[in-house]
Structures are given as structure tokens and as C-alpha cells.
Amino acid sequence: MDKLPWLGASVKRKEDDxxxxxxxxxxxxxxxxxALHLAIGRCPYPHARIRRIDAARALELSGVETVxxxxxxxxxTEPITVLRPFPGSAPTVFHGMAHGVARYEGEPVVxxxxxxxxxxxxxxxxxxxxxxxxxHVITVEDALRPGAPQLxxxxxxxxxxxxxxxxxxxxxRLADAAVTVDGTFRINRVSGAPIETRxxxxxxxxxxxxxxxxxxxxxPHLLRxxxxxxxxxxxxxxxxxxxxxxxxxxxxxxxYPEDIIAALLAIDTRRPVKWIEDRTEFFRGAAHARxxxxxLTIGADRDGAxxxxxxxxxxxxxxxxxxxxxxxxxxxxxxxxxxxxxxxIHRRVVLTNKVPxxxxxxxxxxxxxxxxxxxxxxxxxxxxxxxxxxxxxxxxRPDELPFKNVSGATYDSGDYARGxxxxxxxxxxxxxxxxQKAWRQQGRHVGVGMxxxxxxxGYPSSAFLGRTGARFGAYESVTLRMxxxxxxxxxxxxxxFGQGTETTFAQMAxxxxxLDPVDVAIHRGDSQGTPYSVGGFASRTMIAGAxxxxxxxxxxxxxxxRIAGHILDVDPAALEATAGMIRRRDDPSVQVSIQRxxxxxxxxxxxPPGEDPGLEATAYFDPPSSAFGYGTVVAQVEVDARSGEFxxxxxxxxxxxxxxxxxxxxxxxxxxxxxxxxxxxxxxELVYDRETGQLVNGTMVDYFMPTAADLPAFELxxxxxxxxxxxxxxxxxxxxxxxxxxxxxxxxxxxxxxxFGVDLDRLPVTAESIWRALAGARAKx
Amino acid sequence: MPVVELTVNERAxxxxxxxxxxxIQLLRDGLGLLGxxxxxxxxxxxxxxxxxxxxxxxxxxxxxxxxxxxxxTTIEGVGTDAxxxxxxxxxxxxxxxxxxxxxxxxxxxxxxxxxxHPWPTDHDIREFLSGNFCRCAGYNLILNAVRDAxxxxxxxx
Ligand code: FES
Ligand code: FES
Numbered sequence: 001m002d003k004l005p006w007l008g009a010s011v012k013r014k015e016d017d018x019x020x021x022x023x024x025x026x027x028x029x030x031x032x033x034x035a036l037h038l039a040i041g042r043c044p045y046p047h048a049r050i051r052r053i054d055a056a057r058a059l060e061l062s063g064v065e066t067v068x069x070x071x072x073x074x075x076x077t078e079p080i081t082v083l084r085p086f087p088g089s090a091p092t093v094f095h096g097m098a099h100g101v102a103r104y105e106g107e108p109v110v111x112x113x114x115x116x117x118x119x120x121x122x123x124x125x126x127x128x129x130x131x132x133x134x135x136h137v138i139t140v141e142d143a144l145r146p147g148a149p150q151l152x153x154x155x156x157x158x159x160x161x162x163x164x165x166x167x168x169x170x171x172x173r174l175a176d177a178a179v180t181v182d183g184t185f186r187i188n189r190v191s192g193a194p195i196e197t198r199x200x201x202x203x204x205x206x207x208x209x210x211x212x213x214x215x216x217x218x219x220p221h222l223l224r225x226x227x228x229x230x231x232x233x234x235x236x237x238x239x240x241x242x243x244x245x246x247x248x249x250x251x252x253x254x255x256y257p258e259d260i261i262a263a264l265l266a267i268d269t270r271r272p273v274k275w276i277e278d279r280t281e282f283f284r285g286a287a288h289a290r291x292x293x294x295x296l297t298i299g300a301d302r303d304g305a306x307x308x309x310x311x312x313x314x315x316x317x318x319x320x321x322x323x324x325x326x327x328x329x330x331x332x333x334x335x336x337x338x339x340x341x342x343x344x345i346h347r348r349v350v351l352t353n354k355v356p357x358x359x360x361x362x363x364x365x366x367x368x369x370x371x372x373x374x375x376x377x378x379x380x381x382x383x384x385x386x387x388x389x390x391x392x393x394x395x396x397r398p399d400e401l402p403f404k405n406v407s408g409a410t411y412d413s414g415d416y417a418r419g420x421x422x423x424x425x426x427x428x429x430x431x432x433x434x435x436q437k438a439w440r441q442q443g444r445h446v447g448v449g450m451x452x453x454x455x456x457x458g459y460p461s462s463a464f465l466g467r468t469g470a471r472f473g474a475y476e477s478v479t480l481r482m483x484x485x486x487x488x489x490x491x492x493x494x495x496x497f498g499q500g501t502e503t504t505f506a507q508m509a510x511x512x513x514x515l516d517p518v519d520v521a522i523h524r525g526d527s528q529g530t531p532y533s534v535g536g537f538a539s540r541t542m543i544a545g546a547x548x549x550x551x552x553x554x555x556x557x558x559x560x561x562r563i564a565g566h567i568l569d570v571d572p573a574a575l576e577a578t579a580g581m582i583r584r585r586d587d588p589s590v591q592v593s594i595q596r597x598x599x600x601x602x603x604x605x606x607x608p609p610g611e612d613p614g615l616e617a618t619a620y621f622d623p624p625s626s627a628f629g630y631g632t633v634v635a636q637v638e639v640d641a642r643s644g645e646f647x648x649x650x651x652x653x654x655x656x657x658x659x660x661x662x663x664x665x666x667x668x669x670x671x672x673x674x675x676x677x678x679x680x681x682x683x684x685e686l687v688y689d690r691e692t693g694q695l696v697n698g699t700m701v702d703y704f705m706p707t708a709a710d711l712p713a714f715e716l717x718x719x720x721x722x723x724x725x726x727x728x729x730x731x732x733x734x735x736x737x738x739x740x741x742x743x744x745x746x747x748x749x750x751x752x753x754x755x756f757g758v759d760l761d762r763l764p765v766t767a768e769s770i771w772r773a774l775a776g777a778r779a780k781x
Numbered sequence: 782m783p784v785v786e787l788t789v790n791e792r793a794x795x796x797x798x799x800x801x802x803x804x805i806q807l808l809r810d811g812l813g814l815l816g817x818x819x820x821x822x823x824x825x826x827x828x829x830x831x832x833x834x835x836x837x838x839x840x841x842x843x844x845x846x847x848x849x850x851x852x853x854t855t856i857e858g859v860g861t862d863a864x865x866x867x868x869x870x871x872x873x874x875x876x877x878x879x880x881x882x883x884x885x886x887x888x889x890x891x892x893x894x895x896x897x898h899p900w901p902t903d904h905d906i907r908e909f910l911s912g913n914f915c916r917c918a919g920y921n922l923i924l925n926a927v928r929d930a931x932x933x934x935x936x937x938x
Contacts, residue, residue, distance in 0.1 A: 019881025022816015
């Protein structure tokens, strides 16, 4: 195929005009007349038996329509399914509302539908819930102790699943290794924290006897599937519509208890039921992410060849499986971009009385990158090698790809060392060590840290997902239709949550149909009128979507050429579609407009004999392989060795996401992901009090998200190695920026403080944690 | 029910306002101006930022009845049907919008900044914008857009 005209162009985003004018329509902007408003009573304890609920006084309050309690929900619904369970997991029965026992602070216990939110909240105050607090566990270590409170009868010992991945001969390599280092690392519990909270409007459509659910979701079709299952309905009788979504980041995948509650109340009352999450609820109801404890060992031979990796880690799942399930990519990507054949990875997914874990941008990959890259630096130091040299030696070379890593993932393409070198030269690494020495003599502690990653994007086929127990496919789909004016309408089940899909999909379709992107209208996010779709997550939409668009547009283009050939009396094989016209390749003056061809298809005349009217195609594309992006972060910090305070002076990321469909959108995705990566590395942590089991900092004031004043300018550089295994060589890009942040900054701080022998092993990295590490190192002498 | 008379985006309006309503409710529920967004309802995120008599105001905290006699500018009052305001245009060109939920508040904040400091320093810009969270775009692109709108040359390292 000729080069696609709009592929690689920084086309202005289609979404921007409406969003800038305040005309974007988010969940709270969806107008529903006569809606009831929902308020949800939540368990104030981390773990409690619900002995009795008395709602009599609430029901007497004027304006209250109805009250729903857990007993009813449990009787009328199925538990929430898990979209991507860890293979072999024991079930944690998670309903739309707690009945009998509530297992985390914030779990829904009772709900009120009333004429407005104020009345509904007042009514909650009138409901008597008799709780019997039960012993709770807040840390994974506590949850594993003999005699620890048990969260679920189905999960003995609070371990949902325990399994091991083994490759090669890890024990032998450990014994052989000249040098081994180990470390225990704690990864903080954080939240994706989109600026738009969750929200839902449920409506029973009397005319069609169907349920309509407007939801702030990144997966309309998967939400529909899960919701229908919970409600014991057929999917066909449920319609899910995602309006503009105000940020998602993995947190808005799948069905949540509130969706089920709103749906039941809409069915009962025959009125629309609306719920907008407030921020207090958000921190206690929307998925938390990342928290894990890793005990990692790596070893190398005397020359510094990486020989072996052994990890034993605990994932803190919270109180239930959320709708998606815990991350699988932690294990899959632990080996990173290195030549490593021998490993043992042992993982346990553990229950605690906290909000259920969900996905967050870089799911699993940010976790494994952090522990591995920090320990790689320690290993290099132990070997007396420069951390850059150690990585140079062990990074996979382009001629070693494709390479199957110890967990079975096959890296497709890339030049990992080139990314490292580019980032190092940007920071002036050649001369940095000399400068660093000079600064040290002046009492200044400046350090550079690096972190290399390879990133799993997209899924390697629906069959792969099926084999590993997932309840969704790897595909994406579109319906494309030409209208009589010669414009295209593209329908996709993917919703719009900031990723720019409306623009990039239009670019692809326009390129393949010979149109301008402005002539491609996008209909998105509505399960009705779009083909089955998986949705926007796992950096997969562009890869799978581009394949679907290629197929659908190809069918339409071929038909347009046949019709044009008929009109022009030319062999269709001699024609091409470009710039709104169908014309002869060798004589562009012989041409007919796409508008006229579309009109012929619409009128059914003039068409070649036997040709059906219409210009419309639906296509699915199931990617056969994942594509692997990669990159290196180099961070520079200066640390005050007395107070632990530090400044992040430079932040350099060189990355490769294959073919870029729209470089401006890629830049935005990377910028945003880097900001979130640094945020989780330096600022954010959801803290639970071990004694009371309460979330200590569940407000925007106490959960320190960075502002424009808190982050440095990032220095980004792109390499472009088209993937050999995906349509147009596209690799996913939405998540990569988060992955390497924590390790690069940790390594930079440890490098700055190398004379003190400081090791850091927990996130976030704060002045206090550095100060403590310094004090510890001094005490050790 | 109290009646509030005010000017919104250069238009005089009268609205019946329940006593507990905040300004954002007046705008959204009373006037159907849905461009102003609520991200937290507790004064933290800046998504609800509007101008009241030229001053930056968090519409989720301001009481609606207090707006009597005020001149309010919301995102709907920035730019025209025919053309975006130069601030909005700079946001487009710099890729400073992703999900767009924070965008109305950021555009209003930028307008206040440039009204007050036609030639803002980088410090002014960061200072002004530090009351608005954006979770998607990572700030640097937004800062570039604001610098551009202000005619300030992007600071280069
Ligand atoms: S909604 Fe007003 S500051 Fe967040
Ligand atoms: S663009 Fe999504 S929060 Fe700013």
C-alpha cells in the first residue's frame, strides 16, 4: 500500500473544539428529566458484621422514593465477574452491596433514591445500621500471619492464589553467581485519580423493556457484559453509553457496585436514577492500585553478565477481586529488557480490608520495573561497575530479537541500547562523573539515575487471553459507512477519555478511504449501534483498532473503486482513492468524486451489475501478537544530605512506540504518563492506619497530587522502530511514561548519596524517607 | 426562594436559587450552562473555576445568593461561535487538552492570569495554574500553551 497520507501527521484533535468551549458532554452533563438521585451509605469500618438495618425513618422522609439494602441486592444479582483473573484464583464473592459482612471502609451497605441528592443524603442519616466491628488486616504481612482475621470463607489464609513461574535453572545459577544482591521493596498504594469521578445514570426504557446505563467508563461493552450477567439479563436488553469521560487511567474498567445499585433502583422505580461520586466516596470506592511487596534477588557472574532473577512477591488485592483482577504483567515483565534465561517468580495475591485493587496506567509493569531497576543498580555497585556499563552489557541487542523472555512474552523489535545511549548523552553522562566528583568536594550531592524498560502493549490474540482465563478478547472492531455526501461515519465501542482515539481513528480511516480526517465523523462509546468492542485499556486500542479500520475501509474502498470504474468505464484495478476523488493512477484527469460514488451507492444507481447498494462495512481485527515498546529514563537530582530534601533537576525519557499515528497525541500521552509516574514515585500514597483500618488521607487535600508548580519540564525524545507484528508497525503508547519513573528517581537519589551507602526500598521517595535511610546508613557506619 | 439577578457572559439573568445552592449549581442547574465542571466539590481541584467580577472563583464553594449583582464569566463566554479565543487556540496547537474535564477551569484561569499580567513571568504562570489539577496532560504542554497565549517565549533549558 502507498504511504498513508494522514499516518504520522500531527492532525489537530477532533475532540478539542467541544471540550474547549465547554460543550463536551460528561456524565453529569447528561440531562435526564425526573431523575431520582442516589446516595450510598458505606461501611465506616474496615471489617464489620451488619447485624440489622432499619430504614423506617428514612422512608418516611418526604422526597425519598425507596431504599435498597444488601440483602435485596444479593438475592437479586450475581456476584461481579472478574475480567482477567489470576489463573487459579479462589473466588471472592463481590456483590453490588455488602450483606452480612462488609470488608472495607467504603463498601456500599445501603442506598437511597430520592428527589435530590440532599434529601437522599439526609435520608442516609436516618438509617440505623447496627454494625459489629470485626478484627481487620491492613498489611499483606498481617494478613498472612497464623490466626489473622479471615476475609472470605472461600479463601483460606487470605491467599487468593499462589503460583510460581520458573525458567531455566534458577537454583543452579544462584549458586554459580559470583555476586548476588537482594532487597525487599514496598510499592505504595495509589489512585489514578481522574479529575472526573465515577458516575452513572440508569434508566428503564419502558418502550423497549431494556435497561439503559450511561456510565463514565472506558469499556462500554465489557461493562454491559458484566452488568447483564450480574442482573441476570441478556446483553441485548442492556445498553451502555459512555459520554465524554473525564479521565480513566484503568480505574474505569468494568462494572462497579454502584452501576448495579443504580440499575436495580431504576428497574424498581421506573425512573432514571443518577449517581455522581463525590471525592470522599471516590477515595473509598474507586479502585486503588499498585500496592505490593517484593523480595527480589538477582545475580551476575564476575564480568557482570546477569545470570538469574528470583522474586517472591505479594500483591495487596484489597478486600475483593475488583472487576478487572490483579496485574499479571508484573511477572510477565519482571525480566525487563535484559538477556536473562533463568528465573523463578513466586507470587501470592493476598486479601486485606482495603478498597479492591484495579488497573492503573502501566498496570504491573511500573511495579516490576521499579524493583528490578533499583536492584540492578545495587548489583552494578557491588560489582564495582558503572550502572550504565552494566546495562550496556546486558541489554538485548536488536539481532537477538524476537526474544522470548523468562515468562514467555516475545519481544518483537527495538534497539534498547540506542534508547539508553541517547538518554545518557542528553544528560552528558560522559562527563557527569567528573562533574559529580567536583560537586561532592563542594558538599553538593548530585546524582544521575537510569531505568530501562520494555513495555508490553496490546494482547497477543484472543486465543492467548482465552487460554489464560480472560473474559474478553484481544480484538477491536469498527463499522464504517459512507453517507451520500461522501463523508464517512465510523462507529466504535471505544469511548473517549482523553486518549485521542476520535482523531487517530479518523486519520486511519481518512487515509485508507482517500478522505480528509474532518470528513470522518466518529460515533463512539455506545454499545447499541457499535460492533462488539473490548475497549480502551492495556495500550491496545490503536493496534487493534487500526487493523479493524484497515479491513473495513479496504472493503469500502474496493467497492468505491468498482462503482467508480463502472461510472468511468475504467478497470477498477487502474483506480485509486485520494483527496476526495477516485481517479486513474496513470491519468488523474479521469476521475469521479467520492461524493458522487457514495451517492450512487445510496441511490442504488448507477451500480455495476450485481453490486448491492450501500457503502458500509463492519470489521474485527484480532492482533496475533503483542508489540513491545521500550525506552530509558535518566533522572538527575540534587539532595541535601542533612535534611533529605531534594530537587528533581532533569527528567529525560527516550522511548520508542513504533509508528506514531499522531506525534502530537503521542507526545501528550507520554507527557501525561510521565507526570503520573513521577506523581506516584514522589508524592502520592493512600495511607491506611493499621490500628483503626481507616484510610487516613482520603481527600484531594491530603492525597498529594502534583500541580503545575511541582513538576520539572520533561525532556522527551522519540525513536521509531515500526513493529513487524502489528498493523502499520504501531505499538501502544499510553502507559509507557509511567513505568520507569520510580526506579530512575530512586537510583538518582542513591547515586547522589553513594558516599553514604544509602539504599532506598520504598515508595514514594520523600525527603523523610531519604532522611531515614541516611540516618540508617550512618548508624550502620 | 431567593431570586438572584446577575450578568453571566454579558447577559443579564434572573434565577430562582434555593438557599443552599452554590454558584456552580446556579450555573449548571439554574441556567443550563454545563461547561463549568465539578471535580471535587471541595475547593481543591479548580475544575469549577469561573470569573466573578474578574476574580478567579471556585464555583463549587461560592454561595449562589452571593452572586447577586455580579458579573460572571464562564467557559461559554470565552471565544465566539465563529472562532476560539487565542487562549483556546493555543491549547489546541500545543496539545494541552486530553480528556478535557479540567480544560474549562484552566482556560478561565489563564484568562484571569493574562488579564492581570499581560506579560507573565514563568513564575506567575506556574503560580496561577497551581490551583488547577490536570491529571491527563502532565502540565508541561499546558504551560507551553499558556506561554504561547501570553506571547512569552518558551523557556528553554
Ligand atoms: S470542583 Fe470546585 S474546586 Fe474542585
Ligand atoms: S485533560 Fe484530563 S484532567 Fe486535564
